[in-house]
Amino acid sequence: MTGSLIQVDHLTMRFGGLVAIDDVSFAAEPKQITAIIGPNGAGKTTVFNCITGFYRPTVGRLSMRHDGHEYLLERMRGYQIAARARVARTFQNIRLFPGMSVLENLLVAQHNRLMRASGYTLLGVLGLSGYRTAEARAVDKARGWLDRIGLMAHADRQAGELPYGSQRRLEIARAMCTDPRLLCLDEPAAGLNPRESGELNELLLSIRDRDGIGVLLIEHDMSVVMAISDHIVVLDYGRKIADGTPAAVRADPAVIRAYLGEADEGEGAGHG
Amino acid sequence: MALAAARTAPAASTFDWLAAVKDAAITALLAAALGLFMVGFRTADRGAAGLQFDYQFTDLLIACVAIFLGRLALTAASKGMAWLTLLIGAALLAAAQGLKLPSDFLTVVISLAGLALLLHAAWALLRGSSAGAAAIADVSGRVNAATVRLFPWLGAGMLAFAVALPFMPFADQQVMDLGILILTYVMLGWGLNIVVGLAGLLDLGYVAFYAVGAYTYALLSTQNGWSFWAALPAAGVLAAMFGVLLGFPVLRLRGDYLAIVTLGFGEIVRIVLLNWVDFTQGPAGIGSIPTATILDHPFVESPPEGKVAFHQWLGLEFSANHRLIVLYFIILVLALITNGVTIRLRRLPIGRAWEALREDETACQALGINPTNTKLTAFAIGAMFAGFAGSFFAAKQRFISPESFVFIESAIILSIVVLGGMGSQLGVVLAAVLLIGLPEWFRDLGQYRMLAFGLAMVLIMIFKPRGLVAHRDPTIRLHPPSGRGSPS
Numbered sequence: 060m061t062g063s064l065i066q067v068d069h070l071t072m073r074f075g076g077l078v079a080i081d082d083v084s085f086a087a088e089p090k091q092i093t094a095i096i097g098p099n100g101a102g103k104t105t106v107f108n109c110i111t112g113f114y115r116p117t118v119g120r121l122s123m124r125h126d127g128h129e130y131l132l133e134r135m136r137g138y139q140i141a142a143r144a145r146v147a148r149t150f151q152n153i154r155l156f157p158g159m160s161v162l163e164n165l166l167v168a169q170h171n172r173l174m175r176a177s178g179y180t181l182l183g184v185l186g187l188s189g190y191r192t193a194e195a196r197a198v199d200k201a202r203g204w205l206d207r208i209g210l211m212a213h214a215d216r217q218a219g220e221l222p223y224g225s226q227r228r229l230e231i232a233r234a235m236c237t238d239p240r241l242l243c244l245d246e247p248a249a250g251l252n253p254r255e256s257g258e259l260n261e262l263l264l265s266i267r268d269r270d271g272i273g274v275l276l277i278e279h280d281m282s283v284v285m286a287i288s289d290h291i292v293v294l295d296y297g298r299k300i301a302d303g304t305p306a307a308v309r310a311d312p313a314v315i316r317a318y319l320g321e322a323d324e325g326e327g328a329g330h331g
Numbered sequence: 332m333a334l335a336a337a338r339t340a341p342a343a344s345t346f347d348w349l350a351a352v353k354d355a356a357i358t359a360l361l362a363a364a365l366g367l368f369m370v371g372f373r374t375a376d377r378g379a380a381g382l383q384f385d386y387q388f389t390d391l392l393i394a395c396v397a398i399f400l401g402r403l404a405l406t407a408a409s410k411g412m413a414w415l416t417l418l419i420g421a422a423l424l425a426a427a428q429g430l431k432l433p434s435d436f437l438t439v440v441i442s443l444a445g446l447a448l449l450l451h452a453a454w455a456l457l458r459g460s461s462a463g464a465a466a467i468a469d470v471s472g473r474v475n476a477a478t479v480r481l482f483p484w485l486g487a488g489m490l491a492f493a494v495a496l497p498f499m500p501f502a503d504q505q506v507m508d509l510g511i512l513i514l515t516y517v518m519l520g521w522g523l524n525i526v527v528g529l530a531g532l533l534d535l536g537y538v539a540f541y542a543v544g545a546y547t548y549a550l551l552s553t554q555n556g557w558s559f560w561a562a563l564p565a566a567g568v569l570a571a572m573f574g575v576l577l578g579f580p581v582l583r584l585r586g587d588y589l590a591i592v593t594l595g596f597g598e599i600v601r602i603v604l605l606n607w608v609d610f611t612q613g614p615a616g617i618g619s620i621p622t623a624t625i626l627d628h629p630f631v632e633s634p635p636e637g638k639v640a641f642h643q644w645l646g647l648e649f650s651a652n653h654r655l656i657v658l659y660f661i662i663l664v665l666a667l668i669t670n671g672v673t674i675r676l677r678r679l680p681i682g683r684a685w686e687a688l689r690e691d692e693t694a695c696q697a698l699g700i701n702p703t704n705t706k707l708t709a710f711a712i713g714a715m716f717a718g719f720a721g722s723f724f725a726a727k728q729r730f731i732s733p734e735s736f737v738f739i740e741s742a743i744i745l746s747i748v749v750l751g752g753m754g755s756q757l758g759v760v761l762a763a764v765l766l767i768g769l770p771e772w773f774r775d776l777g778q779y780r781m782l783a784f785g786l787a788m789v790l791i792m793i794f795k796p797r798g799l800v801a802h803r804d805p806t807i808r809l810h811p812p813s814g815r816g817s818p819s
Contacts (some may be wrong), residue, residue, distance in 0.1 A: 074349070111697060112696075113693075113696075134728050137696045137697075138695075138696045138700055138702065139699075140699075141696070141697055141698055141699030142699030142701075143699075144569075146470055147697070147698075150693075154684070154691050154693060154694040155690075155691070155694070156687045156690035156691055156694065157688055157690060157691075158686070158689075158690055158803065159683075159687065159805070160805035160807075160808075162805065162809050163683055163686075163806060163807065164804055164807070166680075167683050167684060167687040167695075167698060167700070167805065168698050170680050170683070170684050170687075170698065170699065170700050171699055171700070173680035174680045174681070174684075177679050177681070188532060194807075198807070202809065205809075210698075210807075212810075214809035214810060215805055215808050215809055215810055215812075234697075234698075237698055237699055
């Protein structure tokens with residue numbers, strides 16, 4: 060079937076002798092939230108880095124489909140994956156442009172469209188072309204997102220001055236301003252308090268339902284994962300050990316073993 | 332080590348005299364050991380007797396005593412005994428001024444040290460009292476808010492002064508020369524600000540593009556008879572091409588590595604100019620470069636056949652100053668064009684992408700920004716303005732040689748950008764006036780000129796570590812600016 064948004068086939072990533080990901084295959088569907096979970100060091104972020112072009116996979120095929128085109132991500136350069144294949148991402152440790160204002164952060168995300176509108180700068184410098192209207196449209200879009208993440212009043216503040224939870228939301232809004240078809244979020248709930256985490260759930264659900272974007276999510280916080288995921292992929296030591304609906308994954312003995320340790324170890328502590 | 336310990340130690344209620352004296356003694360001993368050969372001995376040429384040693388142990392002793400006292404005073408200040416610092420500072424100042432010290436150098440340095448201690452003590456005392464601390468916070472907050480509001484007026488005022496300068500009664504040849512020099516550096520600073528301040532690419536070889544521009548005009552005018560105005564765009568384009576040429580190999584480098592490669596590039600260009608004698612005339616340089624003219628009116632008292640001299644054209648008395656005044660306005664306009672284009676670019680997507688690249692290159696890539704193109708445009712546009720400035724320099728000096736394009740020039744331009752505050756257009760002007768103007772005004776100080784200059788730079792970096800103008804206004808606002816004075 061051609062319905063999958065992104066199809067990951069036999070993805071393997073080796074760093075020297077270390078096999079970070081070993082023959083992992085899964086698919087993420089459009090308008091669904093797919094979560095990738097697993098204990099620390101399971102290779103979740105490495106999968107993300109392969110998909111978003113920060114690593115070149117050793118083996119494997121990453122095929123992204125939207126609007127009737129197929130993009131083979133493993134052959135594309137990092138910035139093209141965001142610009143053409145329309146895969147946006149956020150980072151585990153927030154990467155905003157801290158010295159720039161909140162609004163500027165959202166405008167930088169719309170760089171490619173604005174570049175075309177400014178005639179690749181040449182016309183913009185001379186004050187020709189419809190750059191003004193393009194910029195006004197970009198500001199409108201940013202305004203819409205500021206409204207959704209509740210940062211409208213802080214639009215002109217430096218992004219680095221915002222509280223942690225707001226920075227997380229801003230990073231998601233910035234990724235959304237690139238007009239992605241697939242949004243990859245690396246631990247978006249890390250460091251959030253329960254209230255903020257609840258707001259995040261709503262934001263992600265609205266991104267799925269209102270914007271119709273496929274979301275790929277790495278998360279440790281099971282309250283987030285179980286509440287909003289349509290589909291969960293479980294990794295352990297670089298291998299996929301389970302793949303299915305939240306209920307099916309929760310009941311899977313292999314998952315329980317990976318999270319709670321072997322039964323005979325008698326160690327009750329697991330990941331939250 | 333000892334310094335760090337003294338800084339971080341909490342203010343103790345009882346002052347540990349023994350430890351403080353011991354610490355000061357160790358510092359003085361260290362100074363004595365370091366200074367023994369550098370200050371204690373001096374070789375003197377005694378003609379027939381050959382080289383002999385002079386001994387300056389008194390100097391060394393005085394310096395060590397001063398260092399001992401100074402160190403003790405600093406410890407006292409950090410331990411909440413600012414009155415002792417005040418006392419020692421006053422004593423040092425009085426001793427330096429009152430006693431007949433063996434050298435002027437000691438007098439100057441010890442006086443300055445005493446003065447610094449006095450200020451330090453006064454500051455510590457003021458901050459120590461709660462009322463004083465509140466007053467400091469209040470005043471500094473208000474001064475910050477006021478200066479930020481003042482910047483546009485300051486800029487306008489300086490522009491008005493720059494336009495009016497040539498018509499001032501005191502504007503003689505020397506003043507005009509200095510004005511042209513400062514404006515050239517302002518333009519170079521603005522150009523480099525695109526690369527370093529906005530795009531965050533540390534470029535230590537900027538003078539190479541300046542050289543490319545200068546040699547382009549010099550060669551085109553002396554060999555092909557091009558006029559300044561025809562050669563100016565050519566110089567800009569050629570320098571921009573060199574910018575791209577430098578940009579390609581350094582695309583993947585960041586920070587220190589980038590700085591080293593650009594430094595090397597600057598040296599390569601200079602050494603090529605020095606050694607390619609057939610083309611550039613090597614170390615001899617290129618002379619009799621035609622100056623820039625307005626509509627081909629020469630600046631001479633009696634023009635050659637068929638030409639109208641500049642003063643005849645405007646119906647003025649002949650004055651040797653006319654050439655300088657015209658050159659002054661040319662560089663003023665060129666600099667203002669640089670500024671205008673930069674301000675414009677900052678508000679365009681490319682300018683925002685430069686700043687985003689400076690803030691976080693990885694995030695830029697994740698947003699689909701092509702880092703290669705973004706960096707290359709920054710290098711090219713920055714280099715282009717250096718090319719313009721270079722051909723102006725050649726037209727003004729009328730003689731250029733590789734001597735003019737040494738590394739120290741790059742360092743000065745970079746200092747202007749850093750001292751002014753990275754990315755700040757107004758900061759570049761202030762820093763250029765300080766860095767280029769101050770050494771000229773300090774000429775009276777003779778051999779202490781560079782010392783005073785260095786001290787001024789150190790003080791600025793201590794009190795304004797992010798540059799003279801660290802404030803950054805967003806390039807676009809959603810809400811009108813208000814509540815500017817918010818505590819930061």
